[in-house]
Amino acid sequence: MGSKIGEVIKSSTESFMAECYELHIPPSFGSLVRTREGNIDIYAVVSGASTASIEAGRRPIARGRGDVNEEDIYLSNPQLEKLMRTEFTAMVVGHGDSGKFSQYMPPRPARIHSFVYACEPDEIAMFNQSLAYLSVLVDVPERSNELIAATLRNAAVSYSEPREFLVRAGKELALMIAGDTNRLNIILKKVKA
Amino acid sequence: MTEDRKLGFVISGALTKGIDVRLDGDISVEDLAVGRYVTIEGQKRRFFGMVTDVTLDASDQRMMSAPPDVSDPFIADVINGTSTFGRVHVLPMLTIGDDAVSLVEGPQPVKTVPSHFSVVREASEKDIGSVFGSVAEGQFYIGTPLDMEIKVRLDPHKLVERSAGVFGKTGTGKTFLARLLLIGILQERAAVNLVFDMHNDYGWSPMTEGKLEVKGLKQLFGSKVAIFALDAESARRRKVSPDYEVKIGYDEIEPDDIALLKETLGLTDLAVGVPYKLARYFKGRKWLEGFLAVEGIEALNELANSIGENEATVAAFHRRLSVLKRMPFLVSEAKSSAIDSILGYLERGIHVVLDFGRYGDNIAAYILVANLLTRRIHSTYRERTERAVAEGSAKPLPLVITIEEAHKFLSHELAGQTIFGTIAREMRKYNVTLLVIDQRPSGIDEEVMSQLGTKITCLLDNERDVENVLMGVSGKGELKSVLAKLDSKQQALIFGYAVPMPMVVKTRDYGTAQSYKELGFREALGRKKDSDKDLKDLFAE
Numbered sequence: 001m002g003s004k005i006g007e008v009i010k011s012s013t014e015s016f017m018a019e020c021y022e023l024h025i026p027p028s029f030g031s032l033v034r035t036r037e038g039n040i041d042i043y044a045v046v047s048g049a050s051t052a053s054i055e056a057g058r059r060p061i062a063r064g065r066g067d068v069n070e071e072d073i074y075l076s077n078p079q080l081e082k083l084m085r086t087e088f089t090a091m092v093v094g095h096g097d098s099g100k101f102s103q104y105m106p107p108r109p110a111r112i113h114s115f116v117y118a119c120e121p122d123e124i125a126m127f128n129q130s131l132a133y134l135s136v137l138v139d140v141p142e143r144s145n146e147l148i149a150a151t152l153r154n155a156a157v158s159y160s161e162p163r164e165f166l167v168r169a170g171k172e173l174a175l176m177i178a179g180d181t182n183r184l185n186i187i188l189k190k191v192k193a
Numbered sequence: 194m195t196e197d198r199k200l201g202f203v204i205s206g207a208l209t210k211g212i213d214v215r216l217d218g219d220i221s222v223e224d225l226a227v228g229r230y231v232t233i234e235g236q237k238r239r240f241f242g243m244v245t246d247v248t249l250d251a252s253d254q255r256m257m258s259a260p261p262d263v264s265d266p267f268i269a270d271v272i273n274g275t276s277t278f279g280r281v282h283v284l285p286m287l288t289i290g291d292d293a294v295s296l297v298e299g300p301q302p303v304k305t306v307p308s309h310f311s312v313v314r315e316a317s318e319k320d321i322g323s324v325f326g327s328v329a330e331g332q333f334y335i336g337t338p339l340d341m342e343i344k345v346r347l348d349p350h351k352l353v354e355r356s357a358g359v360f361g362k363t364g365t366g367k368t369f370l371a372r373l374l375l376i377g378i379l380q381e382r383a384a385v386n387l388v389f390d391m392h393n394d395y396g397w398s399p400m401t402e403g404k405l406e407v408k409g410l411k412q413l414f415g416s417k418v419a420i421f422a423l424d425a426e427s428a429r430r431r432k433v434s435p436d437y438e439v440k441i442g443y444d445e446i447e448p449d450d451i452a453l454l455k456e457t458l459g460l461t462d463l464a465v466g467v468p469y470k471l472a473r474y475f476k477g478r479k480w481l482e483g484f485l486a487v488e489g490i491e492a493l494n495e496l497a498n499s500i501g502e503n504e505a506t507v508a509a510f511h512r513r514l515s516v517l518k519r520m521p522f523l524v525s526e527a528k529s530s531a532i533d534s535i536l537g538y539l540e541r542g543i544h545v546v547l548d549f550g551r552y553g554d555n556i557a558a559y560i561l562v563a564n565l566l567t568r569r570i571h572s573t574y575r576e577r578t579e580r581a582v583a584e585g586s587a588k589p590l591p592l593v594i595t596i597e598e599a600h601k602f603l604s605h606e607l608a609g610q611t612i613f614g615t616i617a618r619e620m621r622k623y624n625v626t627l628l629v630i631d632q633r634p635s636g637i638d639e640e641v642m643s644q645l646g647t648k649i650t651c652l653l654d655n656e657r658d659v660e661n662v663l664m665g666v667s668g669k670g671e672l673k674s675v676l677a678k679l680d681s682k683q684q685a686l687i688f689g690y691a692v693p694m695p696m697v698v699k700t701r702d703y704g705t706a707q708s709y710k711e712l713g714f715r716e717a718l719g720r721k722k723d724s725d726k727d728l729k730d731l732f733a734e
Binding site: 163166167170171173174175178179180181182184185188189191192 | 218251252253255256259261262265267268270271272274275276
């Protein structure tokens, strides 16, 4: 089932934003998460996370001049946990219906307050049987190369033969961006790192 | 190698130019050589073709200037077959249908191309069998396709139906190949052979270039082959016991025969006319002997005046013709006719190898004898065939005449005059065909070349030779690249009448004990065993 990590607070067909239950513990960049809309599981790749004050106008101030450890700041100011929140955005890459994966946009976006779960390795491997979803990431306007590389690195961990998976994914990617070897080269280097 | 391996898919093509195939990532271009056979699975039929070119390609041309970091094996693995890939050019030749009608009719010439992205596979043994004919136990085969262990058949019966040519530059194995073909013809009794054996390559213990002795036809087939020697002395020195010693009477040489020697003897155009006048003067067949017997310049001048010819021309002609005096096989009158004996042997289905001995190096002797004998034999064959047709009786056994240095007989100037030109053009009307062996096919008349049914060519590198051999073949440009890339030994490109499509073969071995065994040769012990067994069977002991 995967652990529950947050709740959708902003939603559109191609992406959603979720607030994490734990401050400072968003899912990793490029990891696969799942939420639900009706009967449909919506899969998305974490494309960014941020932590900020709950109120837009109030910025945190530095408090740790006298403390030795960073943790001490939170211990002596327990209200801080309530005044700040961690959010992440995720790009929708596909959906699943009773165990069948479709690597294209779901018919409807996730509802606000839908729970978001981190995917288990088995589920990740199942989802990655097809890599058609990479085309969505290829078209992401910002940090696309980073995102693709991170996605593949994260997915590879779910395989007993990570290299085999990475070569397969690399080849898929090479065909998707056949006209841009330079970009392919950059991504592949990041995948391997 | 697994059978039916998928190689890639069709990306573009034209019937006239061939098809481009993009290779799959796991197929290395280095595994594919020109001359390999592939099948293409079209939507309605399967195509059979040959690889004629191999190319490296990339999806992004910028990759050439800024190559990826392939020192990293991961990147190299990813790039290989995706961003960079191999492309092969395939010349489709035949279509193979799988329905009942196609199975009966066999492969058909290709008239269209497979559709886009049709899957291309390595040709399987079954495909090759269905295209070239499978080789049954004991049937003659010519060799194996490149990198495959399948025997491919060259049907000797079809081969002898039209004249054939074996080409290739010196040292590429023409003689070995010709010997194999002769053996094939002999084994399957497709025809009787008459071999004008210039360099003693066919009859008895020929020497290879590496000075190895291999077995000749006589050694392999014993009583089925007769050796006729022009030079009995040399034959005996080589421990060959000829079945017949050839002597040719001067009276058998006709003015036409001399005309053929024009180039070899360096005769002028004027001189070529002289023998006809001489023949009139000496009243028929004794002209040559009579002319050679004339001695002294005065007598020659007198002769010139009486035949109305320039004195100097006649004198020069006399001088040139005196080389004939140095050919001991020419006698004033032959006791028995070599031609009749050759015909006698051929009629009984015994193959004749005419061993030239020392005269093999004397091109004048070779041309003279080959032409003279062939002309008579051909006219006899012609008579017999015509009679057979008229009477509805059996035609004589097909005859294959093997000549070497064919460009000396079939050059543009001579092809109209020699009997070989006639045979090449007449084709099989009279059951006589040629097996032409030559290293300089550009010297052979175009018309003759176009009449050769089956051409078998080893490596050729002279542009004009290649042009001439491939003249009139579809897919010439592609075959050219195949021909130029043949190994210099034991590889040949075969195309034309006897094969359904051009094929590249590694010709079978010749010269090892195993090869002799496969060719049907049995050592004396084996033969004795057999005859003992026959005796036993006969008397039911």
